[in-house]
Amino acid sequence: MVSRLRERPEWQFFGVLSRADPGLAAAWWVLLLARGALPAVFAIAMGWLVGAVQDGDPLAAPLSLMGTTFVLLQVLTPVHQAVSANLGSRVSAYLNDTLAKACVGPPGIGHLEDPGLSEDLTVAREFDRGQTGPPMYMNVDFVAGSLVELVGGIASAVVLFGFNWWAPLVLVAAWSSTHWLLRESGVWKDRNTAEVRSAQRHANYAYELAVEPEPAKELRLFGLADWTVRRFTERRRRLFELQHAATRLRERPMIWSLLIIAVANGLVFGALGTAAIDGRLPLDRLVVFAQVAIGVGMIAFGGLNWALDGAAAPVAAVRRLEPAMAPAGALTSGSVEPAARGAAQVEIRGLSFSYPQADRPVFDGLDLTIPAGSSLAVVGQNGAGKTTLAKLLCRLYDADAGTIRIDGTDLRDLDIDAWRTRVAAVFQDFLKLELPLRDNVAPAGAPDADIRAALVDAGAADLAELDTRLATGYGDGTDLSGGQWQRVALARALCAVRQGAGLVLLDEPTAQLDVRGEAAIFDRILTATRDVTTILISHRFSTVRHADRICVLEHGHVVELGSHDELMALGGRYRTMFELQAKRFTAEVDEEGLSYDTL
Numbered sequence: 182m183v184s185r186l187r188e189r190p191e192w193q194f195f196g197v198l199s200r201a202d203p204g205l206a207a208a209w210w211v212l213l214l215a216r217g218a219l220p221a222v223f224a225i226a227m228g229w230l231v232g233a234v235q236d237g238d239p240l241a242a243p244l245s246l247m248g249t250t251f252v253l254l255q256v257l258t259p260v261h262q263a264v265s266a267n268l269g270s271r272v273s274a275y276l277n278d279t280l281a282k283a284c285v286g287p288p289g290i291g292h293l294e295d296p297g298l299s300e301d302l303t304v305a306r307e308f309d310r311g312q313t314g315p316p317m318y319m320n321v322d323f324v325a326g327s328l329v330e331l332v333g334g335i336a337s338a339v340v341l342f343g344f345n346w347w348a349p350l351v352l353v354a355a356w357s358s359t360h361w362l363l364r365e366s367g368v369w370k371d372r373n374t375a376e377v378r379s380a381q382r383h384a385n386y387a388y389e390l391a392v393e394p395e396p397a398k399e400l401r402l403f404g405l406a407d408w409t410v411r412r413f414t415e416r417r418r419r420l421f422e423l424q425h426a427a428t429r430l431r432e433r434p435m436i437w438s439l440l441i442i443a444v445a446n447g448l449v450f451g452a453l454g455t456a457a458i459d460g461r462l463p464l465d466r467l468v469v470f471a472q473v474a475i476g477v478g479m480i481a482f483g484g485l486n487w488a489l490d491g492a493a494a495p496v497a498a499v500r501r502l503e504p505a506m507a508p509a510g511a512l513t514s515g516s517v518e519p520a521a522r523g524a525a526q527v528e529i530r531g532l533s534f535s536y537p538q539a540d541r542p543v544f545d546g547l548d549l550t551i552p553a554g555s556s557l558a559v560v561g562q563n564g565a566g567k568t569t570l571a572k573l574l575c576r577l578y579d580a581d582a583g584t585i586r587i588d589g590t591d592l593r594d595l596d597i598d599a600w601r602t603r604v605a606a607v608f609q610d611f612l613k614l615e616l617p618l619r620d621n622v623a624p625a626g627a628p629d630a631d632i633r634a635a636l637v638d639a640g641a642a643d644l645a646e647l648d649t650r651l652a653t654g655y656g657d658g659t660d661l662s663g664g665q666w667q668r669v670a671l672a673r674a675l676c677a678v679r680q681g682a683g684l685v686l687l688d689e690p691t692a693q694l695d696v697r698g699e700a701a702i703f704d705r706i707l708t709a710t711r712d713v714t715t716i717l718i719s720h721r722f723s724t725v726r727h728a729d730r731i732c733v734l735e736h737g738h739v740v741e742l743g744s745h746d747e748l749m750a751l752g753g754r755y756r757t758m759f760e761l762q763a764k765r766f767t768a769e770v771d772e773e774g775l776s777y778d779t780l
């Protein structure tokens with residue numbers, strides 16, 4: 182029972198308050214209890230005043246109590262609102278921090294791609310945008326206001342025990358029954374059902390399509406502006422419909438609630454009236470008990486359920502993600518230190534790997550050896566597994582079976598962090614940091630001389646000053662073209678080589694470079710990576726042919742392996758692909774009379 186209660190999102194929400202800021206949370210609770218008790222105190226003071234007037238007693242004391250209570254009621258409300266807003270912001274910050282750590286913490290990346298976690302991830306990421314409910318700083322205030330009412334209702338019931346034992350019980354039961362009856366509406370159970378979360382994800386995606394700069398070009402080009410807005414409106418309507426269906430009040434429970442409340446109040450007010458008429462209840466006590474009898478109504482089903490549900494959903498999502506992400510992205514680090522410098526030898530044996538929930542394996546028994554200091558080009562159709570191989574070599578995932586050995590040591594036995602300092606990679610979706618050029622080339626730091634040399638090797642010597650921020654929207658910022666960004670990414674890998682990386686993975690490193698730029702840069706890359714092991718993934722055969730060996734990957738297996746000349750002589754897949762591309766690129770001397778290596 183207790184453990185089930187602890188699992189409830191509402192319980193987790195209250196737990197997070199003190200974790201976010203213990204001092205503010207304590208003040209929030211104290212103010213909440215004080216504000217909740219004040220209406221009952223006010224009723225008592227009012228009764229005291231009426232009694233004093235009747236008896237001709239001095240009025241100073243009851244008037245002071247009434248005045249103080251009234252002033253406190255007025256003052257504590259805005260103070261509590263301010264504390265709530267502050268606490269709400271701290272809760273947001275706490276959730277954001279927790280989520281950021283849970284995302285960044287695991288050494289692998291499986292947790293960020295796990296379909297089972299994606300809906301919680303959306304709720305946890307988006308909760309403060311205000312699209313599907315008020316942001317947290319407002320929600321905490323709503324919860325506070327509703328809890329004040331609940332406490333006020335209970336305090337009133339306690340005072341009503343002064344009249345008789347059953348009246349408060351009847352009223353509390355009647356008003357509480359509204360929670361039980363109206364939870365039919367689904368609010369109490371869960372407004373954030375899996376279906377609602379999924380709809381929220383769709384709506385958010387449609388919204389991002391409309392407001393983010395990346396899709397803006399194609400949306401306009403393909404005349405999709407209206408479609409995007411329509412899609413967003415439809416998805417959002419669907420989300421609201423689902424939320425409405427989950428939360429709307431239904432007719433029958435409403436009628437039952439009204440009946441129960443009417444009967445209970447009829448009984449209690451009838452008893453109060455009878456007692457007053459019989460002379461058993463003097464006017465001063467009647468004033469108090471009538472007020473608190475009305476006050477018990479504050480515990481009715483209402484705002485608390487709505488506010489708490491919205492506030493608790495992201496808390497619950499983050500609390501679910503926190504333990505779920507770590508194992509999904511977990512990789513056990515070994516303790517063996519890789520060689521500090523020098524080229525790494527890679528031996529892959531019987532490697533099998535599937536992405537989580539994928540129906541087909543990417544690799545199913547891959548064997549491949551890459552001698553230290555050599556360069557290997559990997560070619561193959563889209564989806565053949567080339568990038569996946571690079572990710573496995575970086576140990577972003579672990580293989581399901583088989584081994585990858587680095588200089589004879591199983592990759593899983595190597596210290597992960599140490600190994601990653603030995604690998605440099607340029608992925609297709611490489612990182613673009615909104616930071617100065619210097620930090621883009623050497624995020625972990627490197628001497629300026631190495632950074633400049635790497636930029637020269639990548640053909641980006643005159644791109645910008647090292648201090649220039651590579652982003653617009655900053656006073657000193659500038660954006661780069663696609664090809665220029667690619668040169669920066671290349672410089673990052675080449676700088677890592679200067680810092681001791683022994684394996685370089687280049688996944689389509691020149692895809693965005695012009696042909697002349699590519700030819701010139703590739704020569705430089707080969708020189709710069711002469712002393713390390715290089716794996717080059719490319720569809721450009723003009724680049725591929727320079728590698729020591731070329732491997733053709735198909736259906737998770739190496740189907741051809743050899744030098745350019747050997748594979749051409751073999752007359753297999755490589756030759757077919759090469760000749761197909763060669764037919765389309767024949768010019769070797771351009772209009773300026775410069776020759777370059779097309780194929």
Ligand SMILES: Nc1ncnc2c1ncn2[C@@H]1O[C@H](COP(=O)(O)OP(=O)(O)OP(=O)(O)O)[C@@H](O)[C@H]1O
Pocket residue numbers: 294536537539543561562563564565566567568569570
């Ligand atoms: N994160 C992922 N989750 C599930 N499946 C994935 C993921 N990434 C890739 N895949 C699948 O794994 C297979 C191999 O993908 P990979 O990116 O390694 O191919 P590739 O050879 O690099 O392709 P391309 O030439 O298009 O870059 C594909 O079928 C792809 O759909």
